[in-house]
Amino acid sequence: MGKSSRSQVNKMLTSINIKNLAIVAELQLDLETGMTALTGETGAGKSILIDALGLALGEKADKGMIRINCDKAEITAIFDVSHIPEAIDWLKEHELYEDSECHLRRVITLENRSRAFINGSAVPLKSLQALGNLLVEIHGQHAHQRLLKKTYQLASLDNFASHTSLLAEVESAYKNWQQTLKEYTQLKEAEADRSSRLELLSFQAEELEQLDLKPGETEALEQQLKTLSNAESLISGCFDLSARLYENEDAIHSQLSSCQTSLSQLAGLNPALAENLELLESALINIRESSDNVRHLAENLETDEQALQETEQRLQSIYETSRKYRLDPEQLCDKAETIGEELALLQNSDEQLARLAEQVDALQANYAHLCQQLSQSRQKAARKLESDTVKLLQSLAMQEVRFEISLENHGLDKASRSGLDEVQFMVSANPGQPLAPLAKVASGGELSRISLAIQVATMGTMNIPTLIFDEVDVGIGGGTAEIVGRLLRQLGSKQQALCVTHLPQVAAQAHQQLKVTKLQSENMTVTTISPLSHEERISEIARMLGGVELTAQTLAHAEEMMQKAS
Numbered sequence: 001m002g003k004s005s006r007s008q009v010n011k012m013l014t015s016i017n018i019k020n021l022a023i024v025a026e027l028q029l030d031l032e033t034g035m036t037a038l039t040g041e042t043g044a045g046k047s048i049l050i051d052a053l054g055l056a057l058g059e060k061a062d063k064g065m066i067r068i069n070c071d072k073a074e075i076t077a078i079f080d081v082s083h084i085p086e087a088i089d090w091l092k093e094h095e096l097y098e099d100s101e102c103h104l105r106r107v108i109t110l111e112n113r114s115r116a117f118i119n120g121s122a123v124p125l126k127s128l129q130a131l132g133n134l135l136v137e138i139h140g141q142h143a144h145q146r147l148l149k150k151t152y153q154l155a156s157l158d159n160f161a162s163h164t165s166l167l168a169e170v171e172s173a174y175k176n177w178q179q180t181l182k183e184y185t186q187l188k189e190a191e192a193d194r195s196s197r198l199e200l201l202s203f204q205a206e207e208l209e210q211l212d213l214k215p216g217e218t219e220a221l222e223q224q225l226k227t228l229s230n231a232e233s234l235i236s237g238c239f240d241l242s243a244r245l246y247e248n249e250d251a252i253h254s255q256l257s258s259c260q261t262s263l264s265q266l267a268g269l270n271p272a273l274a275e276n277l278e279l280l281e282s283a284l285i286n287i288r289e290s291s292d293n294v295r296h297l298a299e300n301l302e303t304d305e306q307a308l309q310e311t312e313q314r315l316q317s318i319y320e321t322s323r324k325y326r327l328d329p330e331q332l333c334d335k336a337e338t339i340g341e342e343l344a345l346l347q348n349s350d351e352q353l354a355r356l357a358e359q360v361d362a363l364q365a366n367y368a369h370l371c372q373q374l375s376q377s378r379q380k381a382a383r384k385l386e387s388d389t390v391k392l393l394q395s396l397a398m399q400e401v402r403f404e405i406s407l408e409n410h411g412l413d414k415a416s417r418s419g420l421d422e423v424q425f426m427v428s429a430n431p432g433q434p435l436a437p438l439a440k441v442a443s444g445g446e447l448s449r450i451s452l453a454i455q456v457a458t459m460g461t462m463n464i465p466t467l468i469f470d471e472v473d474v475g476i477g478g479g480t481a482e483i484v485g486r487l488l489r490q491l492g493s494k495q496q497a498l499c500v501t502h503l504p505q506v507a508a509q510a511h512q513q514l515k516v517t518k519l520q521s522e523n524m525t526v527t528t529i530s531p532l533s534h535e536e537r538i539s540e541i542a543r544m545l546g547g548v549e550l551t552a553q554t555l556a557h558a559e560e561m562m563q564k565a566s
Contacts (some may be wrong), residue, residue, distance in 0.1 A: 012465040012496040013466045013496060015030045017074075017075070018074075020066060022527075023518070023525050029049070034496070035488055035497045037507040038514045039507050039513060044518040046471075047500055049500075051065075053077060057128065057129065057135070058106075058125050059129075061106070073107070074107050077103075078103055084465055094123075094127065102118070102119060134464070139455060147438065147450075148439040157378055158378070163381075166374055170419050177364050184357060194349065198347070205340060208339065213318060213332050218329040221318070228303075228304060228308040231301055235298045242295040245288075246288055260280045263277055368412065368420075374419045375420065379407060385454075389403050396452070397480045401427070401428065405424070405425055406424040424438075425438040426438070429450075452487065467491060467497045468499075477503065481505035481506055482506075485507070485510075489565065492511060504561065508541055508561035516528070516529050538555060542555045
């Protein structure tokens with residue numbers, strides 16, 4: 001594919017900066033659109049860029065990844081998100097959006113601490129992972145191992161089918177159904193103890209109703225008991241106090257009255273004392289009023305043995321009930337209300353059970369209906385994915401391959417958030433060989449090709465803008481390797497694709513090429529990654545073809561491969 005058609009691909013991962021990671025001291029690398037091949041000698045550290053990017057996207061880290069004699073490692077990946085609406089929406093939702101350029105940064109320290117940043121703001125690692133999932137998909141050397149799992153096969157089919165909204169409806173319907181079913185089951189199980197519980201609650205409700213305790217009554221009764229128990233002392237004490245305040249000849253009132261007369265005479269000599277006469281007059285009035293109130297209280301008090309007995313009995317009933325329920329007396333009113341509510345609920349449980357049963361049936365029917373739609377969509381997508389995968393496999397020198405997607409629809413007893421379907425990828429690599437689960441395919445090379453074909457077939461339906469392939473071409477060679485390179489180049493025409501490879505046939509198909517070089521001195525090992533010019537690419541591909549010593553023939557072959565690719 002030429003440069004003009006590749007210009008339609010939006011640039012996603014624009015650059016990555018690595019400091020003090022493993023054997024990289026410092027590396028600043030700008031990346032282009034299309035397919036980029038990453039090559040180099042064995043052991044040069046071709047996967048270091050993938051590892052660094054993984055860290056920037058939130059993968060697990062440890063202090064052993066820090067370069068020797070350094071206290072921290074730092075990785076920054078810069079993305080152009082101008083054409084990734086999902087990423088923009090996520091950034092805005094988390095108040096992290098600044099502009100179309102998005103910076104993801106990860107810092108790892110010797111204290112085993114890891115810090116993550118998005119556009120300069122510190123974030124939890126899970127936030128880095130969530131955003132990273134919208135930006136990059138990394139396929140490692142053992143990516144085909146994931147494809148052996150039924151859950152991943154189902155996810156691959158669903159991605160290919162592009163029925164995200166239907167999947168969301170099924171998941172929501174499942175949650176609603178299960179929640180209501182749980183409520184119904186709990187109420188149904190409680191029904192077994194309903195009779196005994198009803199009997200107990202009815203007895204307690206009647207007991208508390210007979211007690212008829214009012215809020216604040218206990219405190220009032222305790223005060224009343226204190227008054228009645230000390231009536232005689234109160235009466236005699238109040239009469240005595242009244243006499244001392246006003247009635248006796250030497251009462252306080254008489255003494256203050258005499259003081260008032262003396263002050264009046266003194267005020268005649270000095271008018272400044274006159275204002276104190278008002279204070280004494282007020283005191284005389286208050287003393288007279290206080291004496292009257294105390295006497296009035298004493299006259300109305302009487303020793304009432306019956307009232308005392310009734311108060312004691314009432315308090316005893318309240319205390320006994322509170323001990324029985326293991327509550328403070330003031331909590332009995334709330335207990336009576338709670339018992340009444342539970343009693344009403346149990347008395348109406350038949351109606352509630354019937355209502356919940358109807359809801360469970362309706363929600364189950366809705367879930368089953370949506371699952372049927374989902375199964376139909378999966379069946380349709382499965383036939384298309386089978387066809388596309390077989391065509392790709394035939395181009396990968398597997399002419400007689402058969403590939404089928406088995407969809408088994410389970411009953412509601414095996415219902416899940418993802419529906420009722422169980423997916424199994426079935427393959428027959430050779431004529432006369434029966435179809436068997438992908439997990440049982442013996443040949444590693446065949447499995448690699450099948451995995452790559454399915455990845456290519458499903459990748460076009462994914463919204464992930466940047467795809468990373470870390471030696472996914474392991475076990476492939478010859479003409480098949482060239483086809484693999486074409487497939488990766490095809491992906492690069494729609495999405496940004498970065499491929500770590502040891503195959504010249506794959507590297508020749510790339511739109512651009514990066515070379516990993518390991519430099520060694522007496523005390524230090526350093527890895528560098530450099531973009532190659534056209535002439536440098538020819539030399540590197542020739543090296544991959546023929547070894548360290550380059551010949552005119554291998555150079556010509558390398559140039560021919562690149563011309564053919566472009």
